[in-house]
Amino acid sequence: MYPRNSSQAQPFLLAGLPGMAQFHHWVFLPFGLMYLVAVLGNGTILLVVRVHRQLHQPMYYFLLMLATTDLGLTLSTLPTVLRVFWLGAMEISFPACLIQMFCIHVFSFMESSVLLAMAFDRYVAICCPLRYSSILTGARVAQIGLGIICRCTLSLLPLICLLTWLPFCRSHVLSHPYCLHQDIIRLACTDATLNSLYGLILVLVAILDFVLIALSYIMIFRTVLGITSKEEQTKALNTCVSHFCAVLIFYIPLAGLSIIHRYGRNAPPISHAVMANVYLFVPPILNPVLYSMKSKAICKGLLRLLCQRAAWPGHAQNC
Template identity: 80%
Template sequence: MSPGNSSHVLAFLLAGIPGMARFHRWVFIPFGLMYLIAMLGNGIILLVVRAHHSLHEPMYYFLSMLATTDLGLTLSTLPTVLCVFWFHAREISFPVCLTQMFFIHAFSFMESSVLLAMAFDRYVAVCFPLRYSSILTGARIAKIGLGIIARCTLALLPLICLLTRLPFCRSHVLSHPYCLHQDMIQLACTDATLNSLYGLTLVSMVILDSLLIAFSYAMIIRAVLGITSREEQARALNTCVAHFCAVLIFYIPLAGLSIIHRYGKNAAPISHTLMANVYLFVPPVLNPILYSMKNKAIRRGLLRLLCRRAAWPGHGWRH
């Protein structure tokens, strides 16, 4: 395809695991298990929070936002991963690839924003426990949720506009079984510096989120150290453990992926694929497990929900 051809008629070829093309159907088994765990786990979190009025509190509203984001991130990659590994269908049109890229990065950016909102929630809960309900009202939480959606959508739209202006005339083979911005701009046959700079701007916004989360935890630790009772200190910190682990699970692979895309051009192709898969698949799988293990209210709600299901007689609930 010549440099003058427009990108909207272009088709990309997705890639699987380098050197394992013959075993892709077997490779899909662990991917399929991760999809199943992610969808079931996050779906159950949403169902439990919705079903139990006692969980209609700010912390669980934010947890529902995180579960929704993880579900969106999981479903964004599922169609092409299934096509590549199970059906060996690698071709994807430019508009479809662009749409998938938008949703992958939007939900990823949204997850960073939700984790920041959850850090604020934990800061208020630990530092201002008596004013917790008055500060984080239902209306404020709804505004925070709408603000997160608006922030992520408005931030990603220029990325789409910049990509549609690029001509693609090099090899059309992408490095993953899904479309990522860093991967796509490397195939452009013109200068993509503006796209790369805007991508760095988005990365800097995510870095700012992580710094604000670190600041909130510094304030939390300061407040906890001011508590005289060791038991109360442990109780306050215990409410933050699941969120802190979720932060590490999200930001560490994201940092690794950004570094390897920008500075690891000579690294083995499988390292790019492995890091991208860890970044996209591990947080949606582990987050519901973490919160189910560390949160007694979620566990109790799940048990009550399972008991209700077991008591279902066929025509109505048995109380």
């Protein structure tokens, strides 16, 4: 293994948007708005599912997990983005950088796992509707959630251990206002092949999740095509629209970020920044919007919640 040295005592320097240092205070305004939308959106989903008992079903438990991971991903980047763009504080210690990197990648890996679990939920609901309640019991959903936490946490721990043995004698300047594994290992002044390979394995696991999701949808579409009623076909597919869109807005930026970090070394720095920000910010912002718009149960739960909080006499009763 690589010996540890004093280079890890030197702080890393975070970076804002390339070429826009003089506008960082203004850049934080759209970033702050995105954080606000993501926190409020996912927080609302958590509150609505928790408060309304009719939403205490496997499908909405998985949605609860998705909102939790999105909220965790959003809050993982908030402290350093705030420091860089609003306070102009670029330094971050090596331990703090590792903790943030661990949180970002754990929640990203969890999102991939939750999307796979949600695909399994849709497969059972459409392909085995009579066995749905016996297969996806409350206890089994809890076991799946616990398995996702263990899978993602234990898979990322070796990544941290490998990084602690790397010496950093090159520039300590990172490419983003937060710490990513791909960004840190490029600063190592020794061979980081093992780190890179392990990171690639984790990416391949996420790709495997996507393949399994795709297979589940192939089986779902085959089942739906076998339904004679067009109305029933549409109803079945409508229950998958939000999840299908959530899969696309997560995996497309993930693929773009992985490709540009591994093969786009000569690409403009702004392209790296844009892909990283799209990957980290777009899913937490759009997922609550998608599920609020497409899920009638979530919409009704949200309206009832708003009615209950309304100050007008008799308004809650009318709801």
